[in-house]
Amino acid sequence: MLETLLVVGIGLAGGIAVGAQAPIAGSMGNRIGGAAGSLIVHLSGAAASLALLIIRGGENISDWRSLPWYMLGSGVFGLVLYLSLSQTIPKLGATSAITLIVVGQLMAGMVIDHFGLFEVSARSVDLRRILATALLLAGAYLMLR
Structure with a gap:
């Protein structure tokens, strides 16, 4: 139970980070351009990641060559x-x-x-998940109105 609460807390922290970072990135992109803002965000993120990697003793960074191509290019999504x-x-x-x-x-x-892509365990779309999605989409609709 404690582990589940910790994982939920980590997930919420990630959401809060995106929620805080999004308007900063939007404002920065508006002032200096989207690609320029993205470069600044990614350089600062790379510096923070490098510091954390050093603190963690390098983790398994030496195995980077074994990663599939789509993992190496995932920064494009950022x-x-x-x-x-x-x-x-x-x-x-x-x-x-x-x-x-x-x-x-x-x-x-x-x-x-649903398809178990990117080494994720497959979880079929069922009626409960469809209903949950419909509720979230309804909430999104109300937020956008």
């Missing part, structure tokens, strides 16, 4: 995210932009889970 934030936040506001991101994550997550 660029897409920041370019979308630089366009949506100034026009729609932070809440609507983040709502769209959450809906997109939900759609991607359901497809990834």
